[in-house]
Amino acid sequence: MTELLALGGRALTLLRQWVAAEPDHGVARALLMLTTGDRLDDATLKEQLAIAYRDATAAGERETSLVYGVFLHTHRQYRMTADHLAAHFDRWPADETAGLMLDAFPSCEDAAYRAHGEALVEQHAALAGPDNWAWTSWLAATRAEQGRVREAYDLAEHALGRYPRSGVAAHALAHAGHELGTGTRGIDFIDQWLAEDPQAIQLRHLNWHAALHSIACGDFAAARRRADAALPPSDVGMRAATNWRLLLAGQTPAGRSDPAHVRELLAAPGGTAEIFHTFNLALALAVEAATDDLNALARRAAADDRPDYRDVLAPVVRALAHLTAGRPRQAAELLTALGERAERIGGVRVEREIIQDTLARALADAGEPERAAALLHHRTTTRHHHTYERHLLAAGPPAV
Secondary structure: OHHHHOOOOOHHHHHHHHHHHOOOOHHHHHHHHHHHHHHOOHHHHHHHHHHHHHHHHHHOHHHHHHHHHHHHHHOOOHHHHHHHHHHHHHHOOOOHHHHOOOOHHHHOOOHHHHHHHHHHHHHHHHHHOOOOHHHHHHHHHHHHHOOOHHHHHHHHHHHHHHOOOOHHHHHHHHHHHHHHOOOHHHHHHHHHHHHOOOOOOOHHHHHHHHHHHHHHHOOHHHHHHHHHHHOOOOOHHHHHHHHHHHHHOOOOOOOOOOHHHHHHHHHOOOOOOOHHHHHHHHHHHHHOOOHHHHHHHHHHHHOOOOHHHHHHHHHHHHHHHHHHOOOHHHHHHHHHHHHHHHHHHOOOHHHHHHHHHHHHHHHHHOOOHHHHHHHOHHHHOOOOOOHHHHHHHOOOOOOO
């Protein structure tokens, strides 16, 4: 459980050993499904969770509740998972095993659920106390997402002091470090932390954060090297988010995704099931300057019954199409009109920030550097490193 809570590289091996040693341990089997369920077909997943539920029922009410939560989570029923977790924590406060499913709250893509999840983390972290590294780590991640980055940084450091291998705390530190502009210090921490466990579950994601730190410092060659070394072609979202930032700064991108593969992902069942996933695929098309594909995706999103797709994703994708076609003013108008609704694109602050980056570049390319500078003022005055922002504001030929 410690290795799983820490997101360590041995977690999956140890889980499999646990299930093999205690095949009638329902929670162990459920946790294995929580970790590997997205690689299984639906029939196998349901079969394994039915076995887990049967065994958990014999073990007790808490175990049964945990397995039911895993069933909902692995079937992407995030609202039902969040509702179930809220009731579970009422009965079993600060349950660390249930904490493994806290991402259900932001995954609901609903501001009310996100706020409920944040309040729940605050409440149960207080109940667990500051010496509980798992709950302190989750609180650090929550503070980072709330924009309380100094608190997040301090909490993450405290959690790492209690348990240096906390992957959640390391991730929260990367988020807070991005917003504070810690630059090379943040890169050094990530490299040292990963060196202790090269198989850590967050290996690729933390390398992506290190690439963002390199971009912030203006070391674009290092960002490209890291992206090419750490992000395989299957990591379309992180690769596109890196490359689009490089292009916005007027830099050569790292290795690109195959546009045909991106089209296949969009056309696949569930290809547009989640708004943030769809947005990342749009970024991949933007990196390839696939204007026609972007316009087609914008029309598809505009015709969607889901308000966030129609009112948020569609104008963002249309703005990307304008930029790739050399029409920065039209892109700037769309993104300016979007305003705070951009929050509804999903993801976390570090990921959503790319929309602001895109608007700043569009304004600069449209001949409005003063508006672009005002947009990024809070970043250029609070971050230790903001070479990237200076590139976004630089007058010159279109970046894309």
